[in-house]
Amino acid sequence: MGVMEKMSMSNIDVEMIVPQDVENEYLDDLNDSYETVSEMTEEERQFLNSLLRRNKPKKLLEIGIASGSSSVIMLNAIKDIEGAMLYSIDRSVELYHDKQKATGYIVDNYPELKTKWKLYVGGLSFEFIEDIGGEIDFALIDTVHFNPGEILDFLMILPFLSEAALVVFHDTNLHTIRYPYFPQENPLSGRSIDLSSYCITNNLLISSIHGEKIIVNDFIKNDNGKIFFGNIAGIRTSNETKNHVFEIMNLLTLKWKSNIPLEKRKSLMAFLKKYYNNFYIEYLDKVFNYQDKCFAFEKSQKEKEKNNLLECKNSVELLSAEIKSLKESKSWKITAPLRLVKKLWKR
Numbered sequence: 030m031g032v033m034e035k036m037s038m039s040n041i042d043v044e045m046i047v048p049q050d051v052e053n054e055y056l057d058d059l060n061d062s063y064e065t066v067s068e069m070t071e072e073e074r075q076f077l078n079s080l081l082r083r084n085k086p087k088k089l090l091e092i093g094i095a096s097g098s099s100s101v102i103m104l105n106a107i108k109d110i111e112g113a114m115l116y117s118i119d120r121s122v123e124l125y126h127d128k129q130k131a132t133g134y135i136v137d138n139y140p141e142l143k144t145k146w147k148l149y150v151g152g153l154s155f156e157f158i159e160d161i162g163g164e165i166d167f168a169l170i171d172t173v174h175f176n177p178g179e180i181l182d183f184l185m186i187l188p189f190l191s192e193a194a195l196v197v198f199h200d201t202n203l204h205t206i207r208y209p210y211f212p213q214e215n216p217l218s219g220r221s222i223d224l225s226s227y228c229i230t231n232n233l234l235i236s237s238i239h240g241e242k243i244i245v246n247d248f249i250k251n252d253n254g255k256i257f258f259g260n261i262a263g264i265r266t267s268n269e270t271k272n273h274v275f276e277i278m279n280l281l282t283l284k285w286k287s288n289i290p291l292e293k294r295k296s297l298m299a300f301l302k303k304y305y306n307n308f309y310i311e312y313l314d315k316v317f318n319y320q321d322k323c324f325a326f327e328k329s330q331k332e333k334e335k336n337n338l339l340e341c342k343n344s345v346e347l348l349s350a351e352i353k354s355l356k357e358s359k360s361w362k363i364t365a366p367l368r369l370v371k372k373l374w375k376r
């Protein structure tokens with residue numbers, strides 16, 4: 030290997046963001062009720078704010094709103110940008126972890142920011158994106174974090190991104206949270222959950238989407254049992270990004286955790302047909318077919334395990350009943366002294 034080649038490998042090919050004091054102060058000036066419901070750490074909020082303040086986008090998209098905390102950060106960052114508008118999409122009308130509240134409810138605390146906001150709830154991105162239209166120059170994608178999740182979300186919006194857009198994913202290293210220190214659990218339900226093997230979707234996307242990668246500067250955290258790596262990252266797309274669809278489609282052959290219901294799938298495929306080459310439509314058909322078979326197989330495996338367990342339980346009950354009736358039989362009682370002698374003899 031020549032010296033020149035060695036030199037090029039020593040370059041850092043990522044942009045690292047160090048939020049500046051003036052940017053953080055801009056965020057700190059905001060009434061802090063959004064922080065109380067935030068699903069991001071302070072460091073992640075600052076990263077998002079810095080990217081927005083430095084790039085001054087005009088057409089912003091958010092997928093995954095929850096209480097609306099990230100919507101507030103985005104709206105605040107564009108409040109002085111003339112003509113800027115945020116379009117926020119969430120599949121759920123009610124807040125996903127508290128059905129008494131509406132998705133995005135915290136934005137009501139900031140009426141002065143709401144004039145630049147359009148809210149779309151109750152559907153997936155492909156059901157709203159044509160209404161929102163193209164030339165999106167900033168997107169925050171923060172939905173389920175397991176496959177196919179954000180992979181499909183991204184494919185739905187890719188045709189609508191401007192050539193040099195910034196796409197930010199949250200929870201890009203969620204699989205490293207608390208693991209290997211503690212068993213992982215879902216913070217909302219408290220149920221134990223194996224994030225380390227399936228919460229990988231946004232990490233995969235950061236690696237697969239063509240463009241310049243933007244990460245949190247201090248990306249290796251202290252060894253404190255929280256998250257090992259920066260958990261938010263961005264990609265600056267280019268005129269090449271839309272020519273690299275296979276890298277993303279290819280991720281869809283990995284194991285899925287949830288499936289798209291058949292009735293949604295039909296309209297999703299009709300939508301994608303308008304924007305993607307027939308090769309990819311056939312590829313997607315094959316993906317759905319494969320994943321359906323995987324889900325059916327897993328279901329049958331679970332059924333089998335359930336039946337095996339039931340059979341074992343029945344056998345144990347049958348044997349217990351036989352032992353009980355044997356012990357209650359006359360011959361068992363008559364031979365009791367013999368068993369006692371045998372026991373004493375063995376001592």
Ligand SMILES: C[S@@+](CC[C@H](N)C(=O)[O-])C[C@H]1O[C@@H](n2cnc3c(N)ncnc32)[C@H](O)[C@@H]1O
Pocket residue numbers: 066067068069092093094095096097098099100118119120121124125132152153154171172173178182
């Ligand atoms: C992690 S929360 C978003 C948190 C929010 N970005 C914040 O930082 O405050 C995920 C949200 O995504 C929504 N969601 C899940 N899958 C979705 C999808 N495919 N399209 C749109 N919204 C989705 C859920 O209803 C939930 O409100």
